[in-house]
Amino acid sequence: MPPTHDTSVSRRSFLKAASLAAAALQLPRAIGAEAPAEKKPNFIIIFTDDQGYEDIGCFGSKQIRTPRLDKMAREGMKFTSFYAQTVCGPSRAALMTGCYPLRAAKRNNQVDVHPYLHAKEITLAEVLKTAGYTTACFGKWDLAGHRQVGYDPKLLPTRQGFDYFFGTPTSNDSVVNLLRNEKVIEKRADMNTLTKRYTDDAIRFITDNKDKPFLVYMPHTMPHTRLGASEQFKGKSKRGLYGDVIEEIDWNVGRILDTVKSLSLDEKTYVLFFSDNGPWVIKKANGGSAGVLRGAKTSTWEGGLRVPCIMRAPGRIPAGKVCGEIASTLDMMPTLAALAGSKPPGDRVIDGHDISALMHGRPGAKSPTKAFYYYAHTHLQAVRSGKWKLHLPRAAQPPWTPRWARHIKAEDVIDIPKPMLFDLDADIGERKDLADKNPEVVARLLKLAKWAREDIGDYNVAGRNARFYDPQPKRPDMAKWLDKT
Numbered sequence: 001m002p003p004t005h006d007t008s009v010s011r012r013s014f015l016k017a018a019s020l021a022a023a024a025l026q027l028p029r030a031i032g033a034e035a036p037a038e039k040k041p042n043f044i045i046i047f048t049d050d051q052g053y054e055d056i057g058c059f060g061s062k063q064i065r066t067p068r069l070d071k072m073a074r075e076g077m078k079f080t081s082f083y084a085q086t087v088c089g090p091s092r093a094a095l096m097t098g099c100y101p102l103r104a105a106k107r108n109n110q111v112d113v114h115p116y117l118h119a120k121e122i123t124l125a126e127v128l129k130t131a132g133y134t135t136a137c138f139g140k141w142d143l144a145g146h147r148q149v150g151y152d153p154k155l156l157p158t159r160q161g162f163d164y165f166f167g168t169p170t171s172n173d174s175v176v177n178l179l180r181n182e183k184v185i186e187k188r189a190d191m192n193t194l195t196k197r198y199t200d201d202a203i204r205f206i207t208d209n210k211d212k213p214f215l216v217y218m219p220h221t222m223p224h225t226r227l228g229a230s231e232q233f234k235g236k237s238k239r240g241l242y243g244d245v246i247e248e249i250d251w252n253v254g255r256i257l258d259t260v261k262s263l264s265l266d267e268k269t270y271v272l273f274f275s276d277n278g279p280w281v282i283k284k285a286n287g288g289s290a291g292v293l294r295g296a297k298t299s300t301w302e303g304g305l306r307v308p309c310i311m312r313a314p315g316r317i318p319a320g321k322v323c324g325e326i327a328s329t330l331d332m333m334p335t336l337a338a339l340a341g342s343k344p345p346g347d348r349v350i351d352g353h354d355i356s357a358l359m360h361g362r363p364g365a366k367s368p369t370k371a372f373y374y375y376a377h378t379h380l381q382a383v384r385s386g387k388w389k390l391h392l393p394r395a396a397q398p399p400w401t402p403r404w405a406r407h408i409k410a411e412d413v414i415d416i417p418k419p420m421l422f423d424l425d426a427d428i429g430e431r432k433d434l435a436d437k438n439p440e441v442v443a444r445l446l447k448l449a450k451w452a453r454e455d456i457g458d459y460n461v462a463g464r465n466a467r468f469y470d471p472q473p474k475r476p477d478m479a480k481w482l483d484k485t
């Protein structure tokens with residue numbers, strides 16, 4: 001039997017959280033400590049990898065059966081304008097820090113698609129630790145380097161606020177090695193078993209910790225390729241192995257929900273489900289679908305980062321509602337902190353907002369996000385405010401965007417010589433450029449983009465409120481990219 005806790009890791013994690021709080025980082029421990037533990041809600045975040053906007057029944061899939069997620073949506077709320085980031089690593093950095101990835105510090109100030117999230121960054125888990133939570137991560141971390149071997153052990157989940165970790169340092173491009181806390185326990189794990197094994201371990205953790213407030217973070221390895229499904233699901237969907245994988249994830253989401261219910265935790269547990277970026281369409285049969293959205297993973301078209309999202313907490317989140325307001329993974333830290341009776345760190349800029357009013361269906365609640373910024377790697381490419389989205393002028397394939405961008409459909413890799421404006425309410429597929437008819441809207445959104453470029457940063461600008469803790473040159477140092485062109 002695997003241990004549910006490694007005390008040395010727990011202690012180390014606690015000491016880091018305590019020292020962070022004590023080091024004038026203004027984490028409000030006192031506020032969190034005042035609310036009785038039994039009143040604090042639990043949080044379960046299920047974070048899939050490369051699942052497209054359409055790849056759930058209730059988001060429009062005709063081929064993939066997701067009865068448990070569909071039921072979860074009927075019992076909770078569907079968010080239809082929910083954003084992640086364009087690729088895996090930055091998406092995790094955003095979720096963990098509540099900040100645009102370009103604002104969050106990386107080890108050695110690196111310009112890197114898959115960041116080494118700096119040890120001085122304060123994660124969602126660290127914030128909840130200071131509010132008395134027990135925390136665990138099951139699955140793909142991807143913030144200690146994009147490496148299965150040679151990752152930085154000092155940046156693993158157990159050093160970033162998680163009491164317990166069962167999973168893998170990064171993606172499954174080649175192999176998956178499994179760690180328990182900081183120890184490799186299995187090399188070249190069988191991909192067909194991962195979804196169930198992560199879930200088994202999470203269920204054990206939830207059961208063991210049912211009497212204290214907990215955060216369970218489940219970044220699934222799949223449906224990022226390479227794919228694998230158990231015998232129970234292999235060959236069963238109408239959508240090939242990709243569909244089998246999603247159907248297996250769905251079944252395991254059901255097991256988590258059943259566990260929460262059987263432990264009588266339904267009404268004090270928020271279960272939040274969303275994907276880390278859009279689908280990897282170039283993989284054809286092995287990739288997902290963004291449905292009505294243009295583009296795919298790596299791109300700043302909606303299909304790159306608008307993801308399916310379902311939230312459920314009976315008695316807190318109204319049943320069967322759909323929220324079309326702008327929300328994002330950036331909002332998770334401030335929102336969960338608020339629900340836990342705490343606050344995000346006060347010594348730094350946090351981009352996300354508390355969206356609990358949206359989640360709780362408060363009448364008339366509007367998104368607190370006045371502008372959402374679309375970055376491809378380090379490149380600011382678009383901004384959304386309300387229904388309007390402005391694509392900034394750029395070359396079809398700027399050298400400082402990920403090379404994978406060459407893998408989206410050719411028709412979506414286009415030169416944008418002047419700003420393009422889309423009304424996402426009327427034209428979710430970003431086809432009809434309305435820039436010429438709405439010069440005042442273009443001017444307003446250009447102003448927002450200018451602010452983001454200066455404050456957060458851009459491929460050739462270090463943002464004034466971007467964080468750099470190491471002696472290396474501040475990002476972005478794009479010389480190495482430009483030299484290649």
Ligand SMILES: [Ca+2]
Nearest residue numbers: 049050088276
């Ligand atoms: Ca991904």
